[in-house]
Amino acid sequence: MITFDRVTVRYTEDGPPPLRDVTLTVEEGELCLVAGRTGAGKSTLLRAINGLVPHFTGGTLHGSVIVDGRDTCRHPPRDLADVVGVVGQDPLSGFVTDTVEEELAYGMEQLSLPPTVMRKRVEETLDLLGIAELRDRPLRTLSGGQQQRVAIGAVLTSHPRVLVLDEPTSALDPTAAEDVLAAVTRLVHDLGVTVVLAEHRLERVMQYADRLLYLPGDGRVVNGPPAAVLAGVELAPPLVELGRLAGWDPLPLSVRDARRRAAELRGRLGEGTPPAPAPAPEPTTALSARKIVVRYPGTVAVAGVDLDLQVGQVVALMGRNGSGKSSLLWAVQGSGPRQGGAVTVTGAAGAVDPKNLPAHQARRQVGLVPQTPGDLLYLETVDGECHQADQETEAAAGTCRALLDQLTPGLPGDRHPRDLSEGQRLGLALAVQLTAAPPVVLLDEPTRGLDYLAKRQFVSLVRGLAAAGRGVVVATHDVELVAALADRVIVMADGEIVADGSTAEVMLASPAFAPQVAKVLAPAAWLTVDQVAAALVAEREPA
Amino acid sequence: MTDAAVDSAATADRWSARWSAWRLPRGLHPGAWWLWALGLATAASHTTNPLGLTLLVAVAALVVIARRGHAPWALAFRMYVWLGVVIVAMRVVFRIVFGGGQGEHVLVRLPEVPLPDWAAGIRLLGPVAAEQVLGGFYDGLRLATMLICLGAANALANPKRLLKAVPGALYAVGTAVVVALSVAPQLVESVLRVRRARRLRGASGRGMRAFRGVALPVLADALDRSLALAAAMDSRGYGRTAAVPARQRAVTGALVLGGLLGVCAGTYGLLDTAGPGYLGLPLLLAGLAAAVGGMLLAGRRVHRSRYRPDRWRLAELLVAGCGIAAACLMVLAGTVDPELLYPPVSPLTWPELTPLLLLAVAVAAVPAWLAPPPTPVPRDHT
Numbered sequence: 072m073i074t075f076d077r078v079t080v081r082y083t084e085d086g087p088p089p090l091r092d093v094t095l096t097v098e099e100g101e102l103c104l105v106a107g108r109t110g111a112g113k114s115t116l117l118r119a120i121n122g123l124v125p126h127f128t129g130g131t132l133h134g135s136v137i138v139d140g141r142d143t144c145r146h147p148p149r150d151l152a153d154v155v156g157v158v159g160q161d162p163l164s165g166f167v168t169d170t171v172e173e174e175l176a177y178g179m180e181q182l183s184l185p186p187t188v189m190r191k192r193v194e195e196t197l198d199l200l201g202i203a204e205l206r207d208r209p210l211r212t213l214s215g216g217q218q219q220r221v222a223i224g225a226v227l228t229s230h231p232r233v234l235v236l237d238e239p240t241s242a243l244d245p246t247a248a249e250d251v252l253a254a255v256t257r258l259v260h261d262l263g264v265t266v267v268l269a270e271h272r273l274e275r276v277m278q279y280a281d282r283l284l285y286l287p288g289d290g291r292v293v294n295g296p297p298a299a300v301l302a303g304v305e306l307a308p309p310l311v312e313l314g315r316l317a318g319w320d321p322l323p324l325s326v327r328d329a330r331r332r333a334a335e336l337r338g339r340l341g342e343g344t345p346p347a348p349a350p351a352p353e354p355t356t357a358l359s360a361r362k363i364v365v366r367y368p369g370t371v372a373v374a375g376v377d378l379d380l381q382v383g384q385v386v387a388l389m390g391r392n393g394s395g396k397s398s399l400l401w402a403v404q405g406s407g408p409r410q411g412g413a414v415t416v417t418g419a420a421g422a423v424d425p426k427n428l429p430a431h432q433a434r435r436q437v438g439l440v441p442q443t444p445g446d447l448l449y450l451e452t453v454d455g456e457c458h459q460a461d462q463e464t465e466a467a468a469g470t471c472r473a474l475l476d477q478l479t480p481g482l483p484g485d486r487h488p489r490d491l492s493e494g495q496r497l498g499l500a501l502a503v504q505l506t507a508a509p510p511v512v513l514l515d516e517p518t519r520g521l522d523y524l525a526k527r528q529f530v531s532l533v534r535g536l537a538a539a540g541r542g543v544v545v546a547t548h549d550v551e552l553v554a555a556l557a558d559r560v561i562v563m564a565d566g567e568i569v570a571d572g573s574t575a576e577v578m579l580a581s582p583a584f585a586p587q588v589a590k591v592l593a594p595a596a597w598l599t600v601d602q603v604a605a606a607l608v609a610e611r612e613p614a
Numbered sequence: 615m616t617d618a619a620v621d622s623a624a625t626a627d628r629w630s631a632r633w634s635a636w637r638l639p640r641g642l643h644p645g646a647w648w649l650w651a652l653g654l655a656t657a658a659s660h661t662t663n664p665l666g667l668t669l670l671v672a673v674a675a676l677v678v679i680a681r682r683g684h685a686p687w688a689l690a691f692r693m694y695v696w697l698g699v700v701i702v703a704m705r706v707v708f709r710i711v712f713g714g715g716q717g718e719h720v721l722v723r724l725p726e727v728p729l730p731d732w733a734a735g736i737r738l739l740g741p742v743a744a745e746q747v748l749g750g751f752y753d754g755l756r757l758a759t760m761l762i763c764l765g766a767a768n769a770l771a772n773p774k775r776l777l778k779a780v781p782g783a784l785y786a787v788g789t790a791v792v793v794a795l796s797v798a799p800q801l802v803e804s805v806l807r808v809r810r811a812r813r814l815r816g817a818s819g820r821g822m823r824a825f826r827g828v829a830l831p832v833l834a835d836a837l838d839r840s841l842a843l844a845a846a847m848d849s850r851g852y853g854r855t856a857a858v859p860a861r862q863r864a865v866t867g868a869l870v871l872g873g874l875l876g877v878c879a880g881t882y883g884l885l886d887t888a889g890p891g892y893l894g895l896p897l898l899l900a901g902l903a904a905a906v907g908g909m910l911l912a913g914r915r916v917h918r919s920r921y922r923p924d925r926w927r928l929a930e931l932l933v934a935g936c937g938i939a940a941a942c943l944m945v946l947a948g949t950v951d952p953e954l955l956y957p958p959v960s961p962l963t964w965p966e967l968t969p970l971l972l973l974a975v976a977v978a979a980v981p982a983w984l985a986p987p988p989t990p991v992p993r994d995h996t
Binding site: 118121123126147149152153156157159161164165168172177179180181183184185189193207225226401406407429430431432433434439440441443445446447448449460464489503504507 | 923
């Protein structure tokens with residue numbers, strides 16, 4: 072269906088090529104997963120399939136890409152629209168019209184299909200993706216998962232043979248991600264559509280994949296069955312790491328596979344339980360919020376929530392999109408709207424409410440890194456941002472740069488912040504906020520677009536902050552991240568707290584929030600591969 | 615039962631079937647609402663009679679309330695009414711400030727601000743006469759009524775759907791406008807988001823530095839988004855053209871360009887009385903013909919179909935007809951009783967209505983019942 076023949080892509084003459092001499096074939100009806108570190112060339116590979124590379128992005132492409140018998144060299148993307156459907160990372164920015172039904176019809180209008188065919192296909196697609204009740208809704212009012220399904224539907228109506236999805240679930244909560252992936256697998260199994268899908272969180276999709284294309288970052292593409300390719304990959308999802316630890320071959324790709332083989336491992340771990348986190352000697356409250364209320368016209372985003380944060384504690388804030396996580400963080404910081412309640416931050420300056428302080432003093436109490444960390448940055452170079460941060464906070468020159476070197480070492484100072492990878496940009500934004508030395512740090516969805524290695528660095532970075540005596544709140548959807556990072560988990564729904572307890576308590580209580588390791592090793596309370604590894608080492612030592 | 619009775623029963627059945635088909639909820643062609651509203655606005659422009667104008671505003675409001683949908687733009691009507699109120703108030707205030715001071719019925723004597731000699735002819739404040747205030751009020755009311763009529767069209771018909779009805783040759787322009795319209799709210803959103811983020815860094819939000827701090831990320835954002843949109847449109851087949859020979863393309867281009875030049879020159883000739891005669895109307899017409907021909911030819915290149923196009927049916931015809939009839943009746947009323955449509959402010963007289971004016975207003979109100987009702991609010995299952 073898709074054939075790459077000795078493909079090399081270059082954007083600049085002297086830089087390393089994102090793809091070098093790539094030869095591969097994706098058969099019809101396969102679900103092909105594309106994985107690799109940020110910046111390894113995943114997007115380039117995906118965009119080469121429908122000719123956006125090089126027709127749209129520029130650069131040069133040597134070799135040939137042939138899709139359904141058509142060479143992308145001679146067919147620009149618009150002439151491949153009836154063969155390849157592409158859904159970008161942010162579905163909202165790819166929408167052309169403003170209601171669901173019109174968006175579904177747009178592609179067909181361009182292909183000038185007859186009206187009766189269009190009418191029928193729109194109805195079919197609405198049913199296929201389970202979005203029939205959304206047909207008249209304006210696109211902007213849809214939730215993230217709904218938008219993603221509409222975007223997939225909008226390319227499906229042209230009946231493409233190939234569907235290309237670039238990180239379709241990266242911004243979604245676990246349940247919405249399940250919905251989208253269920254729709255995709257249904258397309259593969261029922262309609263025989265060939266799907267090429269890039270994803271960072273492999274744990275969600277690897278069990279459905281027929282083929283894995285792994286991009287190590289040097290321009291090569293490793294091509295093979297998922298289990299075989301993952302065996303040679305440095306950083307992998309928890310299930311694969313657990314499989315390696317236990318020496319399973321082939322590696323398990325789904326919880327079911329792993330669970331069926333885990334009887335022996337469960338036996339070895341026996342009655343042992345992971346060590347309980349050492350309680351803080353005398354918990355001191357860093358932040359206490361009482362009865363926080365945030366309203367927007369027509370909705371109550373946060374309905375009287377209490378939040379306590381101890382010094383040295385990492386709290387994970389979970390809940391589906393729109394459950395009030397961000398609103399709560401912004402209200403606590405004082406920059407967002409807050410219609411009721413009180414916040415007390417106990418820092419060096421005594422107990423204060425950041426809402427009552429001017430902005431430059433509020434950030435000395437509570438530092439918040441927003442969902443798009445790039446919003447905080449506006450200068451041309453990394454050094455410029457660091458210098459500006461020192462000035463703003465009247466910190467000694469070099470404070471910000473020193474923090475940055477701790478967080479993400481070796482960042483060139485003359486680089487433009489927009490050219491940094493997601494993880495580096497997050498590090499810079501965090502360094503800028505930490506320059507003001509706030510005792511409380513709030514992070515809103517920090518791990519969007521981070522690969523496993525960057526996530527691991529992020530975990531050690533946040534643990535470092537907590538160890539240095541700061542209270543940290545992380546709002547996130549990423550279950551595996553929470554398992555590795557948090558001391559306490561708070562789950563919100565409809566602006567209220569529905570669960571609040573230690574990580575193990577909350578995460579083991581419901582399958583939706585249970586990490587993969589917990590699902591495999593239940594009923595024992597293991598959350599992460601590291602815990603299991605430590606226990607196995609401890610078990611071996613006395614023997 | 616006699617044959618006649620059966621016949622009449624069948625006729626009645628047929629009529630009731632037709633009537634219920636007529637009443638089937640559906641969205642009217644946006645063009646119909648716009649024609650109706652333009653008719654109303656034309657009618658409003660032909661009178662300053664406050665009674666007539668108030669009735670026209672009431673009619674616009676009545677039709678909007680009876681026939682608007684549930685979409686977000688349907689709520690915009692209130693804003694237009696407020697804008698109208700502001701216009702009237704501004705007019706009156708201007709008349710009071712830059713008085714002129716004609717009129718015998720002085721209401722208040724405000725202290726006059728002395729101005730230097732070079733500003734002779736302008737008077738600031740001074741005595742305020744009833745005639746002067748009333749004149750401002752009539753003027754403002756007329757402008758406000760026209761605006762509210764257009765607001766009614768905006769509330770009743772999705773302006774974007776109107777753009778979809780443009781001919782094929784202007785398709786690209788229509789798409790550009792639709793995209794621009796959807797970019798504006800996104801831009802506002804990202805300005806708000808970035809400004810909020812700037813506060814997190816302790817910025818005061820004033821001055822050149824703050825402007826830069828907001829403008830740069832917002833622009834970068836907008837650029838990223840438009841690139842993403844362009845890529846999405848390209849990969850979904852936007853701009854697929856039917857194969858056209860190069861010669862025909864050249865001919866089309868020449869026709870459109872030459873035609874537009876002809877229109878410009880013709881208009882100039884028509885307005886400039888000193889020019890030679892052939893530069894006027896003949897050139898204008900020839901230019902128009904060439905441009906339209908070129909566009910029709912270009913339209914054949916655009917190879918696309920339309921999903922659920924709005925059809926022009928009887929109801930559309932009637933609604934548009936009501937608007938146009940109202941405008942015609944008002945013009946007619948103006949020729950019959952000019953002094954009643956433009957009630958003089960000096961001497962002060964109580965405005966009166968004429969039968970023709972009332973008829974125009976009544977005709978304009980008919981679409982409130984005649985147009986099919988809008989589609990009911992979809993139930994939200996999420």
